[in-house]
Amino acid sequence: MPSLDDTTRGRVLFGGDYNPEQWPEETWREDVRLMRDARVNSVTVGVFSWARLEPRPGVRDFGWLDRLMDLLHEHGIGVVLATPTSAPPPWLGRLHPETLPRDADGRVEWWGGRQHFSHSSAVYRRYAAAITEDLAARYAAHPALTMWHINNEYCTADHGDEAAARFRGWLRAKYGTTDALNTAWGTAFWSQRYDDWGEILPARHTHYLKNPAQVLDFRRFTSDMLLECFTAERDIVRRHTPHLPVTTNFMPLFFGQDAWRWAEEEDVVSVDLYPDPRDPVGGARDGALVQDLTRSQARGPWMLMEQAAGAVNWRGVNHPRPRGLNRLWSWQAVARGADAVCYFQWRQSRQGAEKFHSGMVGHAGERGRTFQEVRRLGAELERIGGEVAGRQVTADVTVLHDWHAWWAAEQDGRLSSRAGHPNLLAAWHRALWEAHLTADFAHPEHDLTGRRLVVVPQLYLLTDAAIDNLRAYVEGGGTLVCGFLTGVADEDDRVRPGGVDPRLRELFGIRVLHEWWPLGEGETVGCDGFRGTLWSEEIEAADDLDERIDYRGGELDGLPAVLRRGRAWYVSTLPEPDALRALLARIAAGAGVRPVLDGLPQGVEAVRRGELLFVLNHGREPVTVAVPGPHRELLTGVAVRDEVRLERFGVAVLRP
Template sequence: MTHGRILFGGDYNPEQWPEETWYDDVRLMKDAGVNSVTLGVFSWAKLEPHPGAREFGWLDRLMDLMHAGGIGVVLATPTSSPPPWMGRLHPDTLPRDEDGRTEWWGGRQHFSHSSATYRRYAAAVTEDLAARYAGHPALTMWHINNEYCTYDYGDEAAAAFRRWLRDRYGTLDALNTAWGTAFWSQGYDSWDGILPPRRAHYLKNPGQVLDFRRFTSDALLECFLAERDIVRRHTPHTPVTTNFMPLWSGQDGWRWAEEEDVVSVDLYPDPRDPLGAQYGALVQDLTRSQARGPWMLMEQAAGPVNWRGANHPKPRGLNRLWSLQAVARGADAVCYFQWRQSRQGAEKFHSGMVGHAGERGRTFQEIKRIGAELREIGGEVAGTRLTAGVAVLHDWHSWWATDQDGRPSTHVGYPDVLRAWHRALWEAHLTADFAHPEHDLTAYRLVVVPQLYLLTDAAIDNLLAYVSGGGTLVCGFLTGIADEDDRIRPGGMDARLRGLFGIRTLHEWWPLEPGETVECEGGLRGTLWSEEIEAAGTADETVPYRGGELDGLPAVLRRGRAWYVSTLPEPEALRALLARVAAGAGVHPPLDGLPAGVEAVRRGELLFLLNHGREPVTVDVPGTHRDLLTGAAVTGRTTLGRYGVAVLKP
């Protein structure tokens, strides 16, 4: 992807500026070490001002200008934001929400993924764009659409949903069985009677909602593949990507990633969040795992965003720290939205690499430093890989099934549980990959399942085989409850998993109220959830609840190398538990005795040390290294300043 360098740059929207500004942009880009820009993301109205027209002259000049400046172009198809004329002339291209209300033009992402008209126009502009720039020397990568995130409950989407269901189930009997339509007299006698899960008087059918989430991901993927195949036909050796949103529920990210040449993500942690770095690490680990290697940070903010209640800027040094954290965790590209901060439009208060303060502003001066450092370390870092001894299992289908009404607790949020378990590993300095529950897990010494409510038979068999083969498994509550149709398994948990963990009977789920806790032996305190479990005689170790209705029953139990945790331990307790289990499985941090707030990650032979605190810290580092950022020799220890970073090579 990067040919021995780290890509550095961002979204460039020159159509918002007079042409004389473009030349100043190139000067500043070269000064900042920018080697890549993304062009054309929101340019459809500029490229096709009325139906069938093509205005490429401005883009021709930009492509030539970027090439002359030594800056590569990630060229985007503009299909995420259709021109107003499309909605006006073709209302069928506009999506509808679950109440039947039309989402009009005037913003972005106002397209129906199932509209034949939209798809025809999108294919046409993509075809002409690819044909025109296929041989241009500035072209380095294709960027399809932008942040696929639309839902559509309209009539054309309903027809497409029915076709998707026919392909999945074949017969109405099979669909009625999968959706459990015997409940509440919902049985279908005709395909034409099936609709998207529009507004209902009371709770919607969970099977219908789950399949609609699956269908929507697949419909959007069809849009991506149609455009991807067009550009590949014209430029078969040019990589193709589309940017994921961070930990976004709308797409089956495992399936989508298989169709991309480069996996990219947009990442915007809140600079006021004390765990912003951990959230960043989670998204970076997930994206690296989807890519199965180096990945692309397509968007981040150089300063404040514009959508939070209070949009705080990044304190001095934090942009650099989080950029290098992404590199530490596998990124071969560090990019921003956007290059120059807009003066008009909905995002004029969203920061840019060049802010309203201009080139003398602090933001741009920090950008220059980051660009220089990425250029310095790129030859040593780009293309290298991380090796993790831990895998965290994650599945979008399980998330979709969990994220519905009518569950035991509305306070249990899948991404919150996932983040809590990843935080425990992060604070224990244990780098983790993510994996699908049906992936090959044999490369990992420890597999962690924060929560997978829905598990297929193949996934359960995979977990049993992993433990049987010598792996260590730690599993959180509410896992293995339902099959792929969201049908509760007999006994409230799959019998194979109950046998694996040493559970005789799962009697009841006992969700907790916000702020409520349960006490356990050894000082462990549980939050959010608890379960009334009867242990089998084959359990090797238990940590019982103390007090209350569950007194004496196991909160944590182990059978062999399989652990089950029936509550969400408070952060320190969960960190201690996972650190203990990891050590027993032979997984250890890259350094011992790290100060609080310091993150240590190995990428290839390089050791990244990142200080997430505002005060200087000293880190003991056995042996002699060279800090690639400063060129200084490091023997025995090194000091990291406020938000400081060291990249150490033996």
């Protein structure tokens, strides 16, 4: 199958979304001049162009796109051509209202925005396939075409009647009989037993709490329906251009897609990433999590499809990126495996909903700071991209994550809304990041053989196969550290015997888990050497533990907060950030995992990609970092021995 390497050809792609239909054609030549000046080598075209390409049903207007493709090729700029199906034209909704999605209250989501399509609508799928077919046939042989981008940020749920019919079909294929469905959904509770498939609805608005197993399956169904839309268009373009890779862009840690499964269907895994520039260090932590997850889904180099060159327009207060931060965060993505650094969008819009969302060329034009910083970054990527592209990132820690566990945990009738899956994932990854330990991600059923340290922040739902996989990993000599509320439910959201699966209780040395004790806002619990937050548990431990850290004070005084049996650790609270970092660093050291560099100043990040060492200063003050042995700093060409100085938001790329 084609891959990102087929497009990058030993370089880092640099560019962004280009929406020339917003501008008169005389602006296009000015655009390509500036693109050349900024060393742009790739642009994504056509993402929101459906109404321009098909102004009326069945009518095609490709002339403008022909001229644009020719112009870009003339200037050596490759095109990632998008199917425009994320934003159907108004005429489709007017003529075919059944293509419009409905929310859980039955309200129609009208045109006038974007993503206004029902993933289950046969009419929508037919029109989407037709425009995709004609695009692929027309441009398959065009020399500018380097990659396909399907739709954009798939995120639409639909609770309408056509989706309901598809949901029933999906359930019949999964369960076979209503008796099997009733067992899986636990419909004996609240008189919910279904006798006929026609009685079953999507997870629509109810008077009180919804059946969590029904909600879980509806989330699975929604991910699958959106994936069907993607693969239908993907297969069309593959038929015309089997040699070109295909992608669609994930949103960062997005709730609505099983991205492990989606990644298997993509040739290139890409993501959109918009950390908040008000907190450069926090934004770097958030960015590192998404970058590590995306790299793991890609099993190698990946594509940063969108970022902002400056401010966005959808936060309550939209701060620009301080001077140098755009360059720093772009190089962070490259350090963590990106072989493409792109933006939304090339030229900042003057009209529409995103006119205050920054572009590579902002309202200030080419003399503005934003474009000048973009220009510098493009020159650097062009100069050393060949040294970086295709190289693998070194990571000795593996974090387990599963969308089904997240979906099941986010139910209304839970013990604590504060103990959310993404917050815990971020807290544990932050601790690893601050300990300078680079992490990969994996699904709990992936092969864990040879991984030195496996970390499970929280996996409320675990299949039998996943539990057996964790046990086999530890029995094979691996080190496992696991957070609270893991292994509580099976794949149908049925609570395991004893509140945690017996196989996991044996693994961690838990004789009985008597009670869960969630903590409220501002509450903490004392432990030997630290304070716990968010959660605690009343645990009766086995007699043969190898190590324990106890609760001190309160109802749980003297009971174990942290347990270790052999190479398996269980942490029943969320230690405060410094304590969690210290605990994970100690466990990692015991597993033979060392930081990339020792003694790094606060806010400095170090990552190895191949033989290259990336050192990034996320602080606002200059720092000096000790680096063992002689290196050459590739961005400046300067020889470095024993230490490197980084300015505020500074970057060094070191080759031995």
